[in-house]
Amino acid sequence: MILENEVTMKASWFVNEKICKMIHFLLNNDKIRLFIGLILIREKRGTMAYKDLQEFITTLEKQQELQRVQTPVNAYLEITEITDRVSKAHGSALLFEHVKGSDFPVLINAMGSEKRMALALGVEDLDEIGEQIGELINLSNYSGWLNSIKQVPKLSRMAAVFPIKVTKAACQEVVNHDPDLNRLPILTCWPKDGGKYITLPLVMTRDPETGQQNTGMYRMQVYDKNTTGMHWHWHKDGREIYEKYRQLGGKMPVSVALGGDPAITYAATAPLPKMIDEMMLAGFLRKRPVKMVKSITNDIYVPANSEFVIEGYVDVTEPLRTEGPFGDHTGYYSLEDDYPVFHVTCITHKKKAVYPTTIVGQPPMEDDYMALATERVFVPLLKMMAPEIVDLAMPFEGVFHNCVIVSIKKKFPYHGHKIMNTCWGMGQMMYTKMIIVVDEDIDPHDYSTVAWKVFNNIDGKRDVVMNDGPLDALDHSSPNPFYGTRIGIDATRKWPEEGHTRPWPDDVTMDERTKKLVSERWSEYGIDL
Numbered sequence: 001m002i003l004e005n006e007v008t009m010k011a012s013w014f015v016n017e018k019i020c021k022m023i024h025f026l027l028n029n030d031k032i033r034l035f036i037g038l039i040l041i042r043e044k045r046g047t048m049a050y051k052d053l054q055e056f057i058t059t060l061e062k063q064q065e066l067q068r069v070q071t072p073v074n075a076y077l078e079i080t081e082i083t084d085r086v087s088k089a090h091g092s093a094l095l096f097e098h099v100k101g102s103d104f105p106v107l108i109n110a111m112g113s114e115k116r117m118a119l120a121l122g123v124e125d126l127d128e129i130g131e132q133i134g135e136l137i138n139l140s141n142y143s144g145w146l147n148s149i150k151q152v153p154k155l156s157r158m159a160a161v162f163p164i165k166v167t168k169a170a171c172q173e174v175v176n177h178d179p180d181l182n183r184l185p186i187l188t189c190w191p192k193d194g195g196k197y198i199t200l201p202l203v204m205t206r207d208p209e210t211g212q213q214n215t216g217m218y219r220m221q222v223y224d225k226n227t228t229g230m231h232w233h234w235h236k237d238g239r240e241i242y243e244k245y246r247q248l249g250g251k252m253p254v255s256v257a258l259g260g261d262p263a264i265t266y267a268a269t270a271p272l273p274k275m276i277d278e279m280m281l282a283g284f285l286r287k288r289p290v291k292m293v294k295s296i297t298n299d300i301y302v303p304a305n306s307e308f309v310i311e312g313y314v315d316v317t318e319p320l321r322t323e324g325p326f327g328d329h330t331g332y333y334s335l336e337d338d339y340p341v342f343h344v345t346c347i348t349h350k351k352k353a354v355y356p357t358t359i360v361g362q363p364p365m366e367d368d369y370m371a372l373a374t375e376r377v378f379v380p381l382l383k384m385m386a387p388e389i390v391d392l393a394m395p396f397e398g399v400f401h402n403c404v405i406v407s408i409k410k411k412f413p414y415h416g417h418k419i420m421n422t423c424w425g426m427g428q429m430m431y432t433k434m435i436i437v438v439d440e441d442i443d444p445h446d447y448s449t450v451a452w453k454v455f456n457n458i459d460g461k462r463d464v465v466m467n468d469g470p471l472d473a474l475d476h477s478s479p480n481p482f483y484g485t486r487i488g489i490d491a492t493r494k495w496p497e498e499g500h501t502r503p504w505p506d507d508v509t510m511d512e513r514t515k516k517l518v519s520e521r522w523s524e525y526g527i528d529l
Contacts (some may be wrong), residue, residue, distance in 0.1 A: 009346045014297050039162045047121065048288030052170065052305035053259040056120065057107060065116055066093040073098050074194070074464060076119060076188045080359050083108050087365045095354070102185035104355045111262060112366035117373050120262035121285050126376040129285070134380040161283030169293035172348045179347040184308070189359050190327030194336065196222040198328060200358045201310075202257040203230070204300050205241050208248055213301065215278040217268045220256070221323050226344040229323035231313060232256070233339075234482055235275060241371035242314065242340060251313040251500065253298035254342060258308030261286055269370055271378070271428040286352040297346045299501070307353040311346040329360035331400050334474050363396040367459070371400045386422045388415065393444035401431040401472055405444035410438060413497035416490030418467055424486065431472040436489045453491040460516035462499060463490040 021528045046196040050056045060066035073079055073096050084093060087109060093116060096106040111117045186196040198220040203396045206213050216238045232239035241242075267282035279290045292301040297311045320338035328334040359364045383389050390407040392399065408419055418439035432473040438444060438453050445490050457466065465488035471478050478484030494500035 005367075005518055007335075031063065044156050045240045047049045049263065049288040050261045053107070053110075053307055053354060054260050056110065057093075057354065059119060060093050060110065060116065061083035063115075063119065064092075064266050065113070065119070066110075067091075069094055069096045072096060072100055075102070075106070075185045076266075077191065079106060079108065080189045083359055084361065084365075087112055087359075090364070096185075096216045099185040102183060102355075103174060103355055104183075104185055104209045104241060106185050106187075107354050107356045108358060109366050110356065111266070111369055114369060114372065117369040120266060121373060122263065122287070126373055129373075130376045131381050132252040133377065134383070137277040154383075156457075161280055161287075161289055163277070163279040163290045164291050164477060165291045165301065166291050166304050168349050169291070171302065171304060171306040171309050172293065172296065174349050175296055176347045177345075179220050179344045180226050180349075181310075181344060183226070185221055185324060185355050185357075187357055187359065190333070192325055192333055192363065193327055194221055194322075198222065198228065198256070198258070198310075198357075199360070200258065200265065200356050202260075202265065202306075203238060203240060203305070204255045204257060204302055206253065206300060207241050208244050212275075213279070214238065214274075215268045217265075217325060220342065223324070223341070226312075227341045228338045228344070230342045231323060233337075242316065245314075246316045249317055249506060251315050253295075253313050253360070255295045255299055255300040255302050256310040256342075257297060257302045257306040258303050258310070258460070260303040260355065261290075264290060264303050266370060266373060267354070270374060273427070296348060308347065308349040310344055311348070312342055312425040314340045314342055316340070327361050327364070328474055329337060329478070330402075330474055331362035332476055335476070355483055368399075371396075382423075382426065385426060386419060389419070390440045390473060392443050393447075395447060398434070400429065402433045403436070404429070404432050404434070405438065405447075407442050408492070409440045410492050412513070413495055414490075416463075416492050417488065420467070420490075424467060424469060432486065433471065433475070433484075434489065435488045437492055447465070450491070454467050456488055457491045457493070458489060459494075463492075464488070465490070 007324070025326065031481050031495060042302060045380060050059070054092060056448045071083075073082070079096060079099070084091065091109075093110045093112065094106075094108050096108070096361075099106050111120050114126065118124060121129060122128055165409055173413060184198075186198055188196050189199070201217060201220055202215050204213060204215050214237050216236060218231040218238055219229075220231065225228065230238075231236050232242050232243075242252060262280070263285040264279070264282040266284065267278045270278065272281060279292065291304040293304040294301055294313045296405075297307065298313070300311075302309050321341045322336050323339040324336040325333040360367050370439050371394060375392065379389075382392065388409045388411060390409060392407070393405045395403050395405070397403070404423065406423065407417055408415060410416070420435045423432060423435055434529060436454060438450055442449055442453060444450060465487045467488060468484070469486055471482060471484045475481060475484065
């Protein structure tokens with residue numbers, strides 16, 4: 001990280017050295033270089049970053065995307081029921097100004113629509129980000145010395161997305177060394193939940209071997225005024241870092257940030273490779289570096305404009321504690337299990353802080369739109385690994401990873417099977433329980449047409465693939481935890497080389513001449529559509 005306002009010759013040389021190293025890196029690594037490149041470089045266009053969550057609230061209000069609720073409400077179930085009705089009606093963000101038992105207002109459903117998700121990331125349309133990434137990862141832009149040199153003006157701006165350290169921060173206006181989580185308006189979301197849950201936390205840890213910080217979003221069940229559960233389940237980076245500390249023994253420092261520029265919150269949910277700092281992705285999305293400040297009681301750096309920061313530790317030598325149940329994003333209750341305990345040592349916050357939260361459950365809900373952003377942001381990366389991919393869709397009903405629909409340019413027999421295995425081998429897509437492959441002329445977001453192709457184009461024996469592999473910890477349907485059978489469905493047109501020797505029929509469509517004629521005369525018919 002670069003210390004704020006350290007505009008000296010030494011700092012300038014340091015940045016230039018980093019640029020040179022990055023150029024060298026880009027020229028010598030085909031895959032990782034371009035992913036790093038897209039994080040570090042972005043054309044400056046569109047809305048600039050929000051200073052903090054409250055500036056985003058102001059924007060939502062100006063866009064008539066937020067409603068203030070002044071009636072006193074209860075954090076126990078009532079806020080969830082209100083918000084669930086609004087979510088299901090595709091309604092606005094909500095700011096509950098008077099929550100019983102707390103001095104802090106609650107913001108919820110802030111990113112709960114495609115429009116608000118785009119506003120959160122500073123674009124008119126979520127596809128803009130993917131388009132910009134597509135330009136950046138075009139291999140032709142980096143092939144040969146001449147083309148690489150042409151990229152230097154873009155590379156020279158890469159320092160703008162490195163987090164910068166500051167010594168004073170709004171998130172530390174109030175410092176409480178006698179912390180009490182009960183002062184926060186933490187929700188009990190659903191009737192069978194194990195307790196109150198912090199649902200939108202940026203859990204920040206540091207790898208004891210590399211020193212690199214990691215930010216993830218893991219729910220936190222409140223046990224009492226200064227302890228919570230830490231939902232680090234298998235396959236997650238937070239759990240891997242925890243296991244490293246277990247080998248060392250002692251206490252693992254943890255800081256939890258709440259709020260800030262919504263791009264920072266989104267970045268904590270993104271499925272990034274381990275070598276990428278989530279705050280760099282946030283800087284890429286917001287086109288400005290994230291200001292970071294050292295926690296009061298540990299060496300973890302947190303976003304300086306957070307609303308709250310909860311500092312503490314996990315004692316890796318103490319027993320795990322039962323956490324759950326929890327009404328989860330699958331629409332079902334995830335079961336009780338044992339997880340590490342987080343001990344709170346300090347809570348800092350702004351003088352007039354707003355508590356951000358979310359609820360999950362049966363879709364559609366706010367988290368679905370965060371998943372939609374991930375879908376659109378990361379499509380170009382999938383295309384880089386598999387250029388035959390045209391587009392993909394993750395239906396809300398699939399709750400992130402249970403269903404992915406992929407359209408491809410089919411070039412050889414059983415190409416659909418190849419795509420299934422490619423996707424299952426790419427990061428968190430290993431959790432995908434069902435992959436449906438369709439031809440390039442099918443829009444994967446047109447679920448009716450996709451269903452038509454699936455229902456009519458497949459032979460069960462030939463086109464349905466059963467593949468055993470890892471499943472998400474929240475999956476309840478597999479007989480065994482973390483592992484089960486995934487399904488691939490090849491709904492593309494079949495070739496003779498795939499064993500289909502009968503003629504494949506054409507789709508029933510009208511000829512272009514007649515369609516043009518009808519379009520030109522439509523106003524004459526007097527028919528309203």
